Amino acid sequence: MTQVRLMTESDSLELSQVIKEVIQDIPYYNDLAKSNEIKKFSASALADKIREDKYSAIVATENKKIIGFCLSRFDDYLIWLEWFGILKNQRGKRISKLLLEELEKTTHLRGCHKIWCDCRTTNEASKHILSAFGYQQIATVSNHWYGQDFILWQKLLAK
């Protein structure tokens, strides 16, 4: 059974490996983007991240193994959704919806009224999920992070 919970320090190594596996395999990102994003979420960086903000990493587990994640950070009273991802062999079960729901539960606890994020213009799965979950497109920015094109999204949260 799939469970969704906050990451703990003992998850650091396993989660960093899951993040690496998901990012490595993404067709929408160039090599520069992949290597930088993977570096950002090393085991030690993840441990530091949740020491600073315990709500900033959510994991999905199946039989106690991490199969998905949702990473975010406090951004001047907004939440910046950094990444959500599911291991390839666990996709198709709408687990990202569970992760995004769990993220929303943390926003008021973190004093935030809005979530915002980006996705690559070619990431159809992400575009579908964000739209279905009530995110609205703000703008498309060309030649942006890592020289690639991105859509910016936001979701205003109920009080």
Ligand SMILES: CC(C)(COP(=O)(O)OP(=O)(O)OC[C@H]1O[C@@H](n2cnc3c(N)ncnc32)[C@H](O)[C@@H]1OP(=O)(O)O)[C@@H](O)C(=O)NCCC(=O)NCCS
């Ligand atoms: C995005 C991601 C997390 C979704 O995984 P998931 O939760 O298993 O998603 P599911 O396969 O259950 O699909 C959820 C919905 O998206 C739709 N979807 C999935 N892949 C799609 C695609 N390539 N194009 C359009 N829609 C797609 C499904 O049809 C489903 O729609 P529905 O709920 O309306 O029926 C997963 O594809 C992933 O890890 N991708 C790599 C990382 C990434 O791109 N993250 C997002 C940017 S931060």
